[in-house]
Amino acid sequence: MAAGLCPGRALLSRRGGALWALLGTARGRAAGPETHFGFQNVSEAERREKIYQVFENVAEKYDVMNDSMSLGIHRVWKDILVHKMNPSPGTLLVDVAGGTGDIAFRFLNYVRSVRERQLQQKLRHHQNLSWQEISKSYQEEKSNPLGDSQVVVCDINKEMLKAGKKRAQHLGYSEVVAVHAEKKHECFTIADANRSGLSWVLGNAEELPFDDDKFDVYTIAFGIRNVTRIDLALQEAYRVLKPGGRFLCLEFSHVSNPLLSRLYDLYSFQVIPVLGEVIAGDWKSYQYLVESIRRFPPQEELKAMIEDAGFLKVDYQNLNSGIVAIHSGFKL
Numbered sequence: 001m002a003a004g005l006c007p008g009r010a011l012l013s014r015r016g017g018a019l020w021a022l023l024g025t026a027r028g029r030a031a032g033p034e035t036h037f038g039f040q041n042v043s044e045a046e047r048r049e050k051i052y053q054v055f056e057n058v059a060e061k062y063d064v065m066n067d068s069m070s071l072g073i074h075r076v077w078k079d080i081l082v083h084k085m086n087p088s089p090g091t092l093l094v095d096v097a098g099g100t101g102d103i104a105f106r107f108l109n110y111v112r113s114v115r116e117r118q119l120q121q122k123l124r125h126h127q128n129l130s131w132q133e134i135s136k137s138y139q140e141e142k143s144n145p146l147g148d149s150q151v152v153v154c155d156i157n158k159e160m161l162k163a164g165k166k167r168a169q170h171l172g173y174s175e176v177v178a179v180h181a182e183k184k185h186e187c188f189t190i191a192d193a194n195r196s197g198l199s200w201v202l203g204n205a206e207e208l209p210f211d212d213d214k215f216d217v218y219t220i221a222f223g224i225r226n227v228t229r230i231d232l233a234l235q236e237a238y239r240v241l242k243p244g245g246r247f248l249c250l251e252f253s254h255v256s257n258p259l260l261s262r263l264y265d266l267y268s269f270q271v272i273p274v275l276g277e278v279i280a281g282d283w284k285s286y287q288y289l290v291e292s293i294r295r296f297p298p299q300e301e302l303k304a305m306i307e308d309a310g311f312l313k314v315d316y317q318n319l320n321s322g323i324v325a326i327h328s329g330f331k332l
Contacts, residue, residue, distance in 0.1 A: 035228060044228050051226050052157060054285045055099070059159035061280040062100055063167075068275050069286075077324050078221060081250045082106040084317070084326060085217055089115045089147020094215045094240060096205050096233075097223025098153040099160025101167050101198075108173065108197055111149045146197040152215075154203045161200050173198050206232040210240045217241075221250040225296040234309035241331045247311055253318070253325040254298040260321050268293070299325050 035044050042050065058065065066074045082103065087093065089111055095103045155161050203209045205220070205227050218237045227233045237247050255261040268290045276286025297305065299316050302325075306314045311329030318325050 047228050050288075051228070054288055055157045055226075056159045057282050057285050058276075058280055059099070059157065059163045061282075062160070062163060063102075065276065065280055065286070068279055069272050073320070074222075077250060077319055078102050078106060080319065081219065081221060081248060081326055082110050084328070085110075085219070085246070085248055087111050087114075087149065087217065089118070089149055091149050091217060092215045093149075093151040093217045093219065094154055094208075094210065095151060096154045096203075096208070096218065096220045096237070097156070097226065098219070098221065099155035099157060099164045101153055101164040101173075103219050103221050104151045104153050104164075104198060105168070105171060105173065107151050108146065108149070111147065111197075112145050115145055115147050150197050150199070152199045152201055152210075154201045154205070154208065154210075156202070156204050158202060161202060165200055168198060206236060208236045208240055212239050213242045214240045215242065215245060217246050217248065219248045219250070222252065224249055224251055225292050230297075230305060231309070234306055234311075238310045238331055243331055245331045247306065247327075247329045247331070249302075249306075249327040250324060251302075251327070252293040252296065253302075253322050255322045256318070257321050264323065299327075302327055 033044055034041055035047050055062075070077075085093075085107070087107060087110060091107075091111065093104075093107055095107070098104055153161070153164060155164070201209060205223070206229050218241050220233075220237070224230060224233060234247075241247065255264050272290050273283050273287045277283040280286070296302075299318065299322065303314050303316055306327055306329045310331065312332045314327065314329040316325045316327040
């Protein structure tokens with residue numbers, strides 16, 4: 001690595017108990033306040049353990065199940081998120097709870113496409129260039145197709161990151177870097193990244209392993225409802241964004257149409273757990289995922305929470321009548 005972890009901190013794995021420290025549920029510590037896991041009332045410590053287990057169980061089949069549960073529409077929702085972001089070459093993105101890389105891959109493809117269009121426009125406006133100058137421009141583009149853009153995928157679950165790295169290699173995103181900066185101030189730096197523009201970090205959304213004012217954009221897609229302390233995650237999002245940076249959250253939300261809401265409930269509770277059992281051999285995990293959607297705050301409540309974290313110009317866009325919503329805010 002070109003840069004290591006922040007001074008004065010050793011990796012938790014060297015001290016042992018890294019997983020418990022990462023989850024914030026060290027053995028012997030008080031269980032903490034009560035919260036919920038789906039429709040069950042549990043302690044915060046129990047919830048963290050249970051959610052970790054859910055995603056450890058579903059990681060291998062996560063993408064297949066997403067396609068099955070949403071009939072492939074989740075791909076459109078994620079495309080809309082990245083187009084709303086509209087990143088330009090040089091953008092630094094952190095994608096939290098992004099284990100399998102869906103947002104990261106879209107980001108890289110989008111930036112690469114923008115970079116290519118910029119080069120074509122440049123050449124059209126300089127048609128008197130010699131072939132040597134044209135060749136030089138293409139060589140520069142080839143050596144830096146992302147224009148110094150970087151995306152850091154941060155996830156608390158090792159199995160989800162493992163699935164994402166496997167997908168990255170399969171899709172041709174080479175030079176995959178994994179950085180185990182597991183706690184705040186054991187800091188990943190942009191110098192830890194690589195020419196592929198893609199890095200993977202094991203980290204907790206409630207205590208991100210990044211310095212202040214680091215990123216241009218923070219995204220979290222279908223992940224924030226699985227965070228035990230949403231308020232802490234939002235505060236961390238604000239902290240790691242640069243002034244002027246943007247927060248974007250794509251998440252299941254609350255359907256406004258009563259008829260559609262009833263049909264959606266029927267599909268969610270009667271079909272999705274069955275699909276989980278048939279495709280992934282795991283009824284309980286997908287039952288939890290459905291229940292977690294119903295317990296998640298509605299659009300206006302989440303908007304208020306984002307504003308409470310310090311973000312300005314907060315708004316949201318409902319997709320498919322509010323089945324999902326994209327919330328946006330700026331650190332100004």
